[in-house]
Amino acid sequence: MSNHSFMKQPVSDWMRGTGPDSDIVISSRIRIARNLHGIPFPLLATNQQSAESLTRLTAVAESTDFADLGHFYVMKLVELNATERQVLVEKHLISPNLANESRNGGLLLKDDESISIMLNEEDHLRIQCLYPGLQIREAWEAASQLDDVFEAKVDYAFDEKRGYLTSCPTNVGTGIRASVMMHLPALVLTQQINRILQAVAQVGLAVRGLYGEGSEAIGNLFQISNQITLGQSEEEIIDNLYGVVKQIIEHEKAAREQLRQENITRLTDRVCRSYGILKHAAIMETKEAAQRLSDIRLGADLGLLKDVSPTMLNELMVMTQPGFLQHIYNKQMNAEERDIYRARLIRETLVRKLSAPRQSDKSKKLQE
Known part of the structure; x- marks a missing residue:
């Protein structure tokens, strides 16, 4: 059993809280890409050069200014085994690229896991801040504060015309990626999702799956993010994303109401079937598990299932x-x-967390 704190619980501390529109928006994320001036970017750096950038960046984490932002764990990816790296990916704390390339890769992880800073991934530095619900502006404030601390300690690769220089041209400029993870089962069930996603693409936003670029949207989870990083300010990027996400939220709410009004019996049957299958199945593939969990999450949000908490479903995912x-x-x-x-774990979790009788108000008062 690993002693690393991130291995001890499936859900990060920040995910146990709730945020605005958390029935539809799972999380908000800001990622800032930066590189050090005078050192080749990670894809071209020698082992010695990447080791130098790792040393310089981890030294910032030891400064007083950095300590004021909270307690961070410093990790070298080469010291983590394959399972530990995979868990970090599954918790969205590092990218699959960093997990697969551990040479002089590093991670600065805040104790509540709301901030993870990847070192020597595609860029020397990738600051990531995660918040529950629709809190993209709050995530930006936290990421910007961290960026200021690093910029005061190291010299960034920067061009007066192009802005911050990055390994991938699509990140040049602000170097910021703002994204929101959304649960959109009703838009999928009412077959409106393709129309919505096409409209999203026309306003300069990208739609990806659970683990970002190149990943599949399983469990009706979609990641909406900006595509443009050059020619717009950080505030314009965030405001554009925020406005579009608010519109998608309204469409999803309308689709949920449509499902409720047109055939509540069929919807209830779908939710209960998924619950029954999850509670009794002996074999469960990843995709089916994600879809069934999406169904019962929708049922819980619409009041069709009682005592099903978002935290429990986040844990199971x-x-x-x-x-x-x-x-x-x-x-x-x-x-x-x-x-x-997987089927065994789901069965045991549902039985353990949903079968326990609720304590009555009267018995609570007697204990008090």
Whole structure:
């Protein structure tokens, strides 16, 4: 069993709270990409050069200004095993690229996991701030504060015309990626999702899956983010995303009401079937688990299922991923074994958390 704090619980502390529109918006994220002046970017750097950038950036974490922002763990990716790196990906704390390339890769992780700073990924420095619900502006304020601390200590690669220089041309300029993770089951069920996503693309935003670029949108989870980083200010990027997300929220709410009004019996049947399958299945693949969990989350949001908390569903979404699943049962598994243990874990969790009788108000008062 790993002693790393991030391995001890599937849901980060920040995810246990709620934020604005949290029934639809799972999380808000700001990511800032920066590189050091005078050192080749990670993709071209030698082992010695990438080691130098790692040393310079981790030194910032030891400064007094940085300490004022909270307690951070300093990790070298080479010292983590494959399962630990996979869990970090599944919790959205590092990218799949950094997990696969551990040479002089590093991570600065805040104790509540709301801030993760990747070192020597595609860029020397990638600051990531995560908040629950629709709090993209609050996430930007936190990321900007961290960026200021780093910029005061190291010299960034910057061009007067192009702005901050990055490995990927699509990040040049502000170097900022603002994204919101949304749960949109009603738009999918009412077959409106393609029209909505096409409209989103026309206003300069990108739609990706659960783990960002190149990943599939499973469990009706969609990541909406800016595509343009050059020619707009950070505030314009964030305001544009915020405005579009608010419109998508309204469309999803309208679609949920449409489902409720047109055939509440069919919707209830879908939710209850998914609940029953999750509670009794002996084998469960990742995609099916995500879809079934999406159904019961929708049922909980609409009041069709009682005592189902968003935190429990967040936990199951992470716990049933391959890395965390192998960590929980402390064994390497092939795909078929993971499907069996995934079903077992879901059954045990639902029985444990949903079958316990609720304590009455009267008994609570007697204890007090």
